[in-house]
Amino acid sequence: MHKVRKPDLAVIGAGPAGLGAALAAYEAGLKDVMIIERDVELGGILPQCIHDGFGSIVFKETLTGPQYAQRFIDRVEKTDIEVKLNTMVLDLKPDRSITAVNAREGILEIRPRSLVLAMGCRERTRHQILIPGYRPAGVICAGAAQRDINIEGLLPGRRVVILGSGDIGLIMARRFTLEGAEVEGVYEIMDHPGGLTRNVVQCLHDFDIPLHLSHTVTFIHGRKRVEAVTVSRVGEDLKPVRGTERVVPCDTLVLSVGLIPENELSKKAGVALDPATAGPVVDERMETSVDGIFACGNVMNVFDLVDYVTHTAEVAGRAAAEYVLVGRKREREAPLRVEPGRNVKFVVPQILRGLDREVSFYFRVRHPERAVRPNLVVGEKALAGRRAKMVRPPEMVRVKAGPEELKSLRERGEVRIEVMPDTGGGGEGGEEEGDGAK
Amino acid sequence: MRKTHSFTCINCPLSCSLELVEEDGEILEVKGNDCEIGRRYAEEEFRDPRRMVTTTVKVRNGILPLLPVVSTKPIPKPLVKEAVRSLAGVVLEAPVEDGQVIVADILNTGADIVASRRLDRLHSAGND
Numbered sequence: 001m002h003k004v005r006k007p008d009l010a011v012i013g014a015g016p017a018g019l020g021a022a023l024a025a026y027e028a029g030l031k032d033v034m035i036i037e038r039d040v041e042l043g044g045i046l047p048q049c050i051h052d053g054f055g056s057i058v059f060k061e062t063l064t065g066p067q068y069a070q071r072f073i074d075r076v077e078k079t080d081i082e083v084k085l086n087t088m089v090l091d092l093k094p095d096r097s098i099t100a101v102n103a104r105e106g107i108l109e110i111r112p113r114s115l116v117l118a119m120g121c122r123e124r125t126r127h128q129i130l131i132p133g134y135r136p137a138g139v140i141c142a143g144a145a146q147r148d149i150n151i152e153g154l155l156p157g158r159r160v161v162i163l164g165s166g167d168i169g170l171i172m173a174r175r176f177t178l179e180g181a182e183v184e185g186v187y188e189i190m191d192h193p194g195g196l197t198r199n200v201v202q203c204l205h206d207f208d209i210p211l212h213l214s215h216t217v218t219f220i221h222g223r224k225r226v227e228a229v230t231v232s233r234v235g236e237d238l239k240p241v242r243g244t245e246r247v248v249p250c251d252t253l254v255l256s257v258g259l260i261p262e263n264e265l266s267k268k269a270g271v272a273l274d275p276a277t278a279g280p281v282v283d284e285r286m287e288t289s290v291d292g293i294f295a296c297g298n299v300m301n302v303f304d305l306v307d308y309v310t311h312t313a314e315v316a317g318r319a320a321a322e323y324v325l326v327g328r329k330r331e332r333e334a335p336l337r338v339e340p341g342r343n344v345k346f347v348v349p350q351i352l353r354g355l356d357r358e359v360s361f362y363f364r365v366r367h368p369e370r371a372v373r374p375n376l377v378v379g380e381k382a383l384a385g386r387r388a389k390m391v392r393p394p395e396m397v398r399v400k401a402g403p404e405e406l407k408s409l410r411e412r413g414e415v416r417i418e419v420m421p422d423t424g425g426g427g428e429g430g431e432e433e434g435d436g437a438k
Numbered sequence: 439m440r441k442t443h444s445f446t447c448i449n450c451p452l453s454c455s456l457e458l459v460e461e462d463g464e465i466l467e468v469k470g471n472d473c474e475i476g477r478r479y480a481e482e483e484f485r486d487p488r489r490m491v492t493t494t495v496k497v498r499n500g501i502l503p504l505l506p507v508v509s510t511k512p513i514p515k516p517l518v519k520e521a522v523r524s525l526a527g528v529v530l531e532a533p534v535e536d537g538q539v540i541v542a543d544i545l546n547t548g549a550d551i552v553a554s555r556r557l558d559r560l561h562s563a564g565n566d
């Protein structure tokens with residue numbers, strides 16, 4: 001029988017979330033920290049995100065994805081954090097016991113005293129958006145195309161149509177163009193772009209690539225290889241409008257139609273998920289519903305800024321260290337739920353157990369709105385918030401509240417995050433946050 | 439001749455639509471900006487738009503076949519395609535250090551192209 005390893009902390013995933021959490025826990029005093037990663041190297045998705053624009057909040061400068069990852073990799077290499085690469089976690093139980101496998105050691109049993117879920121997210125595929133047509137080669141997700149071009153050195157196609165205007169789709173439009181392919185256009189079902197304005201300008205406008213809003217792909221032609229796609233305009237109900245079809249010849253259809261938090265292992269461990277985020281319900285320490293299991297980064301909900309991923313990772317890592325070193329002082333009262341209020345789609349953390357530390361609430365709005373005040377509201381009183389000239393669904397909003405502001409929560413009851421019209425007056429209300437990039 | 443140029447400001451989520459009016463290269467006015475940042479942005483985008491260059495170059499005997507590279511500062515926008523094309527011919531030998539200069543002073547812009555990560559040598563490739 002093989003030996004059971006019992007580290008203080010096991011982190012599943014070595015992207016920015018996993019690296020940040022492992023380092024934060026190590027620096028908070030945990031001696032025996034282990035990172036488990038299925039890929040051949042550290043960094044997660046960052047090594048393939050070769051464009052710049054990462055890190056403007058964390059490092060106050062803009063870096064490429066590989067540079068951002070390298071800063072954390074360099075720090076991990078200076079510690080004795082144990083890194084298990086090429087290692088796949090097969091099973092996770094509610095008591096935190098992990099079954100993993102790699103070619104060198106075979107099956108591994110790991111029973112950590114605390115655990116951080118940092119598996120990130122995966123791409124939505126063709127099957128999840130149901131495009132009719134044949135099933136030829138040449139239909140590829142934007143992130144997979146990014147890996148082919150930037151890591152493997154393969155060009156997936158020469159004449160490309162992109163469905164979806166999320167940031168990865170926009171970035172790949174530029175990348176394909178620079179690599180000599182022709183991008184016919186980007187088609188977006190909504191009436192506004194899914195990605196940041198910066199990417200619309202620098203990836204599409206700069207290269208004269210058209211963005212067709214309120215359009216979608218309604219048929220894929222070609223039996224062996226994609227030969228063309230039919231695109232159609234959609235009405236307000238997002239359904240294709242008859243008579244607006246146009247056939248676009250192409251050899252590749254790139255899908256940038258959203259990301260889903262990767263929570264197969266979380267489910268096996270019995271972690272409660274929030275249907276609004278598709279990620280674990282977490283408290284202010286990023287602890288899930290299961291004792292000693294924490295979550296951070298895109299496994300919680302899909303962030304648009306890696307800087308915010310790093311922040312959640314640091315909170316989770318420090319909390320895991322605290323859990324092991326001093327034990328948890330879980331409040332005896334029931335946890336407080338943080339409700340999404342007016343024009344708020346979801347909020348993390350979803351619950352508050354302790355009120356002893358600064359908490360950053362991250363949320364997305366439902367629709368664009370000008371001149372607003374995103375606020376943490378208790379009863380009728382706004383506790384913390386700031387003014388914003390504009391909020392848009394692609395850009396996550398953060399509101400911070402310190403222990404002073406949170407102190408009075410218990411007596412007042414209902415807590416919610418809401419976006420209210422800014423009626424002017426009434427002090428500064430905090431500054432606007434710098435816009436990072438993706 | 440008087441001409442109008444349109445830009446979208448990228449400096450905050452408001453994404454103002456900017457219009458810059460010029461006559462023979464002299465900027466007469468900027469419209470549509472909600473704040474000063476937008477005015478300055480439109481002027482820069484008209485006079486001397488610049489962009490960072492990011493692409494990959496080939497590497498022999500590395501743990502991966504490609505190395506991501508980045509410019510040390512933005513270069514004039516019209517030169518970006520040419521810079522990327524000229525880098526397509528570069529072939530390096532692993533290992534490569536993070537920040538290592540790959541091409542100095544690319545296209546006489548004053549910007550260097552540097553490695554944006556460390557790329558180790560493949561074990562089986564042996565040492566030199």
Ligand code: SF4
Nearest residue numbers: 447450453454472476
């Ligand atoms: S002009 Fe000012 S307010 Fe408008 S998008 Fe630019 S930075 Fe924002």
